[in-house]
Amino acid sequence: MVKQWKQCQTLFFGGSKITADADCSHEIKRRLLLGRKVSVALKQGRVTPTELCQRCLSLIKKTKFLNAYITVSEEVALKQAEESEKRYKKGHSLGDLDGIPVAVKDNFSTSGIETTCASNMLKGDHIKRVLLRYLASLLRLRSGSTDGIFGPVKNPWSYSKQYREKRKQNFHSENEDSNWLITGGSSGGSAAAVSAFTCFAALGSDTGGSTRNPAAHCGVVGLKPSYGLVSRHGLIPLVNSMDVPGILTRCVDDAATVLGILAGHDPKDSTTIQDPVKPFTLPSLTDVSKLCIGIPKEYLTPELSSEVQSLWSKAANLFESEGAKVIEVSLPHTSYSIVCYHVLCTSEVASNMARFDGLEYGHRCDSDVSTEAMYAATRREGFNDVVRGRILSGNFFLLKENYENYFVKAQKVRRLIANDFVNVFNSGVDVLLTPTTLSEAVPYAEFIKEDNRTRSAQDDIFTQAVNMAGLPAVSVPMALSSQGLPVGLQFIGRAFCDQQLLTVAKWFEKQVQFPVIQLQELMDDCSSVFENEKLASVSVK
């Protein structure tokens, strides 16, 4: 037992691995050097970065059926682990996360768009090399839950003991794998990778909820930082005024650690705020009596599943019973939010996708007749229906005769929505509590019955208003549904009060004690680790 315990410790303790190789910007390197503390285990030599890396690589192989990874740059990863090891031996680690395997969504530096991140448009090794920025290219993740050329990502919970046990009770006799569940998206690969323990943290992107949605479905923490806090340099843009890099981890403390490293001004992204930002540790709240939690009444929609609704209620009661002030608030323009988002999103996408013409990079068709014909054929081949649909919609809204009535109108409605939040926070509310998704993860077979726009309207319903207002939000897993699947709740904070938001989220996380996923592949690896969830995290107390 002691031996197994030690093995688990070595597997999960460790430093970070957001390494600063030659391609990283100067800013990130500088930030990495501001580490708060050196990981105890690495420092003490109880585990080496190489061991850590190898364990993750092995788990990635074992969980290949999830289809979470597009590229696993094994050699690069091991090389970086080696370098990290050398740094530790000399006592010169880069910081808290030095040596920790981190996975990156494939729209950081390589591929194109949110929902079709694995797009034909940008497939090709030569692209990856040159567009590389920032974080280590060590593990490139699949984004997108159902679209893309590499196929959909499967939710690890489809294979969990918790889910399987519930299903047996219903006497289902179909093939085990045929009814697998979606991860949600578009950072589905990132969420699945973290959920299946194949890495310690993953980067996603969040334009309308793309980080928080899969986080809720996969039972992990999904953080959307305030707009302007984290640099978008290297993130292929979808909607410039709403995109942010998202952070997915297994616990709130880890998200805070990663945020602390990524946040701050970047000269290469002029939309990052210039206020100084320092890495921080989250305090462990014991007294929530001074907190005011707001429950937006418009978020209680008929489409919300009764299970999620009851968990939302339970959470509100939890805060209240511990002394916090819980009040109902109003965000009056909520019902228009998704429409507004739809118009602004498609319009900006239409503009941002214009760069993909095959001339300087990316896929190029064989046509030689004329430039425009080449562009058209290239884009027809490179984009799938979803993307094409968005581009066409967007261009419709941007037509001269439509511009005022659709695009500008949506911009005005955006202000109203952002003001709704400002008013609520000004009335004394610290943090808002809402569901993240309408229900738990659904089976893929069911999901594909509706077209993408309808699904987006459903999936993003609780999350996109936050992007329009630029606020920070985090999805925290709360409990398992009656089907044994994760349900997450969303906390929304004031702009640039990410630390306060995460502090509340951390308190909540501690109260609910969300169970660890029981996957056969992981249990073969190391069984006793599941007795203590804390071991699965980066942060060392």
Next chain:
Amino acid sequence: MWARAAYLGLRAAARGRWGFTSKADPRGSGRVKGELIQHLERLSLVDFGSQEAVARLEKAIAFADRLRAVNTDAVEPMESVLEDRYLYLRSDSVVEGSCAEELLQNSHRVVEEYFVAPPGNISWSKVDEKQPFSRC
């Protein structure tokens, strides 16, 4: 050649109560047709590819029309949530570049230091392509 007749046959869809779970109506509202389709395709340099795609656009427009119900008198459009701040402008000094070779490697067709494109003075027309609703 585009089958304009097909579009003229489209009837306006029954406008039921909008819910998130409404199913796709392949008939559409008939708003998007003929010239507009060609215009949008030319602007976007992507094609609809099918009647379903046109219908999807019509549904998207109908969805967007709901914004009309919001009173936005005297409301300024919001372009960015950071509108109260100044963007950072760096000093005008050259700190990087000279990576022409690397960039050229990304392209499929280069000649010496040039990206090569087909002739640019020919405007694109679907007629020439003889592929209505082509899909890949």
